[in-house]
Amino acid sequence: MKFYNRTNELAELQRIQDLSFTDHSRLTVVTGRRRIGKTSLIMKAVEETPTVYLFVGRKNEATLCTEFIPMITQSLNIYVPDGIKTFRSLFQFLMEQATTKTFNLVIDEFQEFYNINEAVYSDLQNIWDQYRLKSKMNLIVSGSVYSLMQKIFQQSKEPLFGRADNIIRLSAFNLPTLKEIMHDYRPQYTNDDLLALYAFTGGIPKYIELFCDNRTLSVTEMIDFMIRENSPFTDEGKNLLIEEFGKNYATYFSILSAISGGINTQPEIEAALGNKSIGGQLKRLIEDYNIIARQRPILAKEGTQNVRYEITDNFIRFWFNYFDRNRSLIEIKNFTGLRSIVKADYPTYSGKILELYFKQQFAESFQYRAIGSWWDVKNGENEIDIVALKLEKNKAVIAEVKRQKKNFKPELLDTKVEHIKHKLLAKYEIEKRCLSLEDM
Secondary structure, eight states: OOOOHHHHHHHHHHHHHHHHHTTTTTEEEEETTTTTOHHHOOOHHHHSSSSEEOOOOSHHHHHHHHHHHHHHHHTOOOOTTTTSSSSSHHHHHHHTTTTTSSSEEEEEEEGGHHHHOOOOOHHHHHHHHGOOOGOOOEEEEEEEEEEHHHHHHHTTTHHHTTOOEEEEEEEOOOOHEEEEEEEHHHTTTTTTHHHHHHHHTTTOHHHHHHHHHOOOOSHHEEEEHHHTTTTTTTTTTHHHHHHHHGGGGHHHHHHHHHHHHOOOSSHHHHHHHHHHHHHHHHHHHHHHHHEEEEEEETOOOOOOOEEEEEEEEEEHHIIIIIIIIHHHHHHTTTTTHHHHHHHHHHHHHHHHHHHHHHHHHHHHOOOOEEEEEEEEEEEEEEEEEEEEESSSTTEEEEEEEEEGGOOOOHHHHHHHHHHHHHHHHHHOOOEEEEOOGGGO
């Protein structure tokens, strides 16, 4: 798959590189979940300039250094002394080189030093502080364990706190990019195909690349490609999250499984987990892991107890709904059965995803100051899919989302709008919409 989007990020990395090479060394951190395209972005940004790329595998430190030396020799066309067995010595050597030449140093999976030698972070801090102003290195570090990268650079007790000149957090592709990809790889695509790509990948580049490279971009083709023996998707959710959660992943998995199945308030989740207290885990899933979000009715006060939890990553939501929940079918290799379940359930499942799609579409239009849903805790019938408050004062859009326009009941939306006007939006001029697949 060709390189898409990332225009702003590339421009920012180019700007920082120019400063590094003309002024003094800069440190940039690129973070984002696994498969988001961090390495592709970085290597695209540095492709025209001398670059040392070091991937930190989970190996002995001396072994890593031995592997890095020929890479440095080849990339910079310099002699590197034999016998360097610590990353501290190697980094100091590179910083000394940067006092007389300009180059990029890319360190990928930077968080792995926690498993190799945690002292590396203190060593790097000391050497960086010593050489930064008298050298011209463009140092870029990246890592896919979000919680550890956040800890390394944003917790005040960590040695590298405050050392990053820039932190770039990569997000999934936006909706125009998804449409561009579909147009390039499946010009005859339907809006349902586009919705499926959004539902199954959440805009994560690596998953999209798998579909594109295998020319499987209709709803049915995507499901068949994902759900088969030796599919790269089967264990992807588990591998992705165990890397984040570590040994204590069982409770987190149970919470995410409950939320994906529609159990989305704290009391309901705790009941599903045998009345286990989970306040701490929910907080970490939001703040440290960036996997779920707290949803309140729009304009609700911060402290309100009327809270629902939602998985923010479409792929993880889908993986828990189908791969994790139907593990027994996968164990006996009944992929035919699992495909049948997903295909039968898809119209219902994708209806909720369509609501998320339109919320993202509203957000990417930059015409609104708040976008959310609304529900009356005392009367579930008054739930509204989308309430979007415009930048213009006292103007709002209220939308009902249906896959098919024929299922829309205007009189029911009128009743809900009257209710929310009475409760919340008395002074607002309200535009009512029905959004369906044809509006994508």
